[in-house]
Amino acid sequence: MQQLIQVIISGLLAGGIYSLISVGLTLTFGVVGIVNFAHGEFLMLAMYFSYWTFTLLNLDPYQSLLINMVLMALLAVVVFKTVFQRVLSADHSIQTILTLGLSMLLQNFALMIWKADYRNVRIPINNATLNLGGIILSLPKVIAFLIAIGMSVALYIFLQKTYTGVAMRAISQNMKSAQLMGIELKKTYLLAFVIGVVLVGVAGSLLIPIYPAYPTVGNSFCLLAFIVVVIGGLSSVPGAIFGGLLVGVVESLAGYFIGPAYQQAAYFVIFMIVLLVKPTGLFGKSTT
C-alpha cells in the first residue's frame, strides 16, 4: 500500500511540472489561436540557458530563475514578431507547418552550437531527499512541484482578477466581440505568448536539476504538453493544471504496473480516448 502511495505521489510531483509546461501552451492556443509545435523547444532552450548560467556564472538554477525568465521573455518577443505575427490570420495548415519548421530550426540550432551531449547541472540538491512518514521524495522534484503549481495558480488568478487577464479570456472566447469591447488584440497576443514562454522557461529551470538538457529533449515534453492540453481542454488553464497532474499520475501508475516501456503508450491511449469521446477536453467548452 505504501508503495502505491509512493508511486502516486511521484506521479503528482512529475505532474506539477507537466502542468506548468502545458499552461503556457494552452494560453497561446486559447488567446493567440496558434498551436505552437515549437513549444518543447522553448523548454529545451530554457534548460540550456540554466545550464550555461550555472557553468559560466556559477549560479544554480534556482538563483538564475529570474535571469532565465527575462531571457525567455526577450526570446518570445523576437520569435513572436518575426514568425508568429505574420501568420496570425493564415490558414491552420500554414501555421502548423511554420511552427513545425521553427521546432526543427531550434533543435538543429541547439545541435549545431551545443552538440548532442547530455548536459547535467550537478549541484548538491540533485540527490537530496525528503522523508515524509516513510515516503521518500526527491527534493528537487518537490521544489519543482511547489513552484510549478504556485505559478500555474498565479496564472489562473491573473486571468480571473486582472484586466489584462480577463481581456485574454475574452479574446479566447470570442475574438471579434473582444475587439468590440476595446481590447487591443496585438498587444494582448504578444503578452499571452510571452507569458506562455516565460512559464515554460521556469519549467526548464526547475527541470534541469532533475533531467539533462540535449537538443531533442523538447520532443517528448512537447508531445506530453499537447496531450495534457487536449485532456484538460484547449485554452483552459485549470484544465491544463488538472490534466498535467492526471497525466503524471497515470504515467507513474503505468510504469509501476505495466512496465516503463509502456508509460508513454498509456497516456497516448488516454489521449485517443479523450479525442474520441470529448475532443474539447474535460474542462473545455463545447463550442468554439
Add this chain to the structure above:
Amino acid sequence: MVKKLLHKQNSVLWIIAILLIFVPLLSKSSYFQDIAILTFLWAGLASSWNLYCGYCSRTSIGHAAFMGIGAYTSTLLYQNFGLSPWIGMFAGVLISMLFALILGGATLRLKGTFFVLATIAFGEIIRITVVTQENLTGGSKGLIIPFKPSFGNMIFSDKISYAVLTWIYMLIVILISCKLEHSKFGYYLIAVGENTGAAESLGVDATRTMTLAYLLSAAFTSIGGTLFAQYYMFIEPDSVMAGSVSNNFILISIIGGLGTAFGPFVGSLIITPLSNLLRGYLSFISGLHGFIFSLILMVVILFKPSGLLPQIIAFVKSKNRKEG
C-alpha cells in the same frame, strides 16, 4: 512550339518526369544513380502524402507510420515466410489501409488541430509498438534483409533496376494525382478540404470522400515504404517511421507546391539531391544541414506558401511572353 507546350504545363512536366529516367540510365556514377533513386522514391512518397493532405488541406504529421507499416510488413513476411516482397507489398497496403480506416473513422472529422495531434499520437503509438515488441519486429535494432538478388525477391544487384522501379512508382502516384485533379472525386475532395460545411450543404458526402482519399494516400505511402526497405536492405524505426520522415514529406510537398500533381515531384527534385549533397559537404557541423532546411521551409511557407512550382511556371511564362 515551346510556347504551345507551356500552355499545357502538365505536358512539359510529364516529359521532364519521364525523361528523368535517363539520368540514372546514362550516369556512370553510382552516387548519382543513388541520388536519382532517392529523388524518385521521395517524390512518390511525398505525392502519396499530398493525395490526402495536399488536396484536402489537412496536415498529417504521423503519416510516416504507413510507410513504416508497409516496410515492416513486407520485410517481416519475407524474413519469416519467404514471401516475395511483391506480394508482401500488397499485404502492407492492406494493413495500412486497415489502420487508416480505423484511425480515419475516429479522427477525420476532427477539427484541424485535433486531427494533427491525433496523427502524431497514432504515429507515436505505432513507433512505440514496433520498438517494444522486439521479438516480433527486432525493436530498435531494426531488420536486415539478406542479399539474395532476384526479381521475385525485389532485390537487385544493380542500381538501374531500382531506379526504374522507383521511377515507375513515382509516375504512378503522379498519374493518380493528375486523374484525381480532373475527376469529380477530386473536386469533391478539394471542396471538402477548403470548407467542409459548405461542401456538405451542397450534397457532398464529406466523410466518405475524405476516408477514400485517406485510404488511397495510406496505400501508396505504404508501397513506398516497401520499396524503401527493399532498396536499403535494412529498416529501423528511426528510418521509416520517425517524425523526421513525416517532416520530409511535408517539406518536399510545401517547397514544390501543396495540392498539385507535380508539386511534390518538383519539391523532391530540388530537395533530395540538395539534401544529399549538403549532407556530404556539411557533415562536419552536425545540425547545420537540418538548420538550413528548416530555414528554407520556414521562408517558403512564410513568403510563398503555394510553393515554388507556381513560381517557376509563372517565371517561365513571363520570359516567353517577353521573347514571344
